[in-house]
Amino acid sequence: MDVELGSKELQEMFHQSEDKVMVNHGSYGLPPQVVTDHRFKLLQEQDEQPDVWFRLNMNKYYHEAVDAVAEFVGADKEDIFVIDNATTGINSIMKSLKFKAGTKVLMTNHTYLAVKNTIKDIEEMNGGFQRIFVDIPVPIKSEGDIIDLYEKYFSTNVDIKIAVIDHITSPSAIVLPVERLIGLCRKYNILSVIDGAHAPGQVKLNLNEMQPDFYVGNLHKWVYTARSTGFLWVSPAFRGTIYPPISSNYDQTMHHRFAYMGTRDYSAFYTIPVALQFFKDVGGLEALTSYTSGLLSWAVRLLCEALHTKPLDIPSTMKSPVMAIMSLPPLPDGVRDLTADQLTVDFWLKYAVQTCFTSFNDRLWLRISANIYNCKSDYLKLRDCLLHFFEMNPKD
Ligand SMILES: Cc1ncc(COP(=O)(O)O)c(C=O)c1O
Structure with a gap:
């Protein structure tokens, strides 16, 4: 299959559009139409x-x-x-x-x-x-x-x-x-x-x-x-x-x-x-993970800079090529007591953006995923929604 990773064509195969963003493939996956x-x-x-x-x-x-x-x-x-x-x-x-x-x-x-x-x-x-x-x-x-x-x-x-x-x-x-x-x-x-x-x-x-x-x-x-x-x-x-x-x-x-x-x-x-x-046709393991890991590192830098937070500090050999976590700014009143699952659902209901809040070491983290239907604009939208959610001014 001659298809560019991150292209419109792939977004259509996975029913992605600009008004709903999926940057949490990691929780439940998503099959392309050919599989369905x-x-x-x-x-x-x-x-x-x-x-x-x-x-x-x-x-x-x-x-x-x-x-x-x-x-x-x-x-x-x-x-x-x-x-x-x-x-x-x-x-x-x-x-x-x-x-x-x-x-x-x-x-x-x-x-x-x-x-x-x-x-x-x-x-x-x-x-x-x-x-x-x-x-x-x-x-x-x-x-x-x-x-x-x-x-x-x-x-x-x-x-x-x-x-x-x-x-x-x-x-x-x-x-x-x-x-x-x-x-x-x-x-x-x-x-x-x-x-x-x-x-x-x-x-x-x-x-x-x-x-x-x-x-x-x-x-x-x-x-x-x-x-x-x-x-x-x-x-x-x-x-x-x-x-x-x-x-x-x-x-x-x-x-x-x-x-x-x-x-x-x-x-x-x-x-x-x-x-x-399908996995083979769109490029196989090396091509897919090379695309997603590049996009993921770019997205992590973008989000951490905007939120003034840090990615999890681990050696590069231990980094997933498709998922990464980062610390969170202080949670605003009203959502401070929510669990990671509640925050994940809340965020989707508010912004039509599916990302994932996780919890370990007694604190909450943000986990993002990258897949072949994702492109930079997905994470720019995620950034803007996160800034709004955390009541932060983009110029802070
Ligand atoms: C490490 C790990 N183990 C087990 C599971 C359970 O997977 P499932 O809900 O598909 O059974 C998950 C799900 O995300 C997982 O991440």
Whole structure:
């Protein structure tokens, strides 16, 4: 496809216009029209003949989706399972693992809430897990600081048996050195569960080389599938041991279990091949992230200068190519007590601009995203709205 990134043509494919601005692709993703069209075609096929769809067609589409994901993430198809989202993947892994009561699970102060809640639920239900948190302080000077921090925890807490590690953190957009952390887990005989909700489409994945114990990723965020679509990678050592919600396919192979979890609409899963083709057609990983990281750095400078704030200070190797966070000026009266989620919705309702407020280290931050349909004018509008929201004078 011969299309210029950031062009009008791409904005139209994603239904973007000047009167509504989307600079928060990171939260829920956004599929282009070609993917939505394909999904509608699949829905039509499903509704025309549900019996044939559920008993026959679905199986073929599931395996085509698995093959496409396996190729994209450098994995064998025996190890890949298509799932709804990272939440389902983490639940499936953690609820299937058999560990004795009190087993320690290590997370961080940047871990996503759904993941923390999953471990908490298992802890409260049967005392199976005990949560420990690594506090990753910011600013970060080097990847080595993160490795040293984990090593300190691993060497002084012999009961840690599982580490849930973000590939790219959600509230802070930090790319963690997962390959080195997986090596460290191996050294201390700790299972590595990598939460890669944000990674596919942001960084190159080769799971056969990376070799964690488990990896979950979302595809509806950065590779343009319809919602909800993600994948689970299970290392060969755990083949057959992981369960999604229990269905009639309980005692069959893992692919059978994940391909059918009861009657529901699976059409989003089968948009994977079309979405991955779109991802390739618009330029592939290198071209896309080179465009977005350039636009993102420009936008961060623009906003920080206008708001007199600072971007998160982390090494360039740990910066996401599509998301960045920055500190906020003091919140005005009236919105001071709002949560990050409330501020995000409030901001959209007031200005028709979708950006994202996040929270970690007991404070609020602004997280912006850049995608192939974004261009400089989106961030100029965001800047003007932020100045109004924070009751700041542009000339201050
Ligand atoms: C790091 C991380 N883990 C897990 C999730 C949960 O993803 P989902 O809501 O698609 O299950 C997210 C969502 O943004 C995330 O950023």
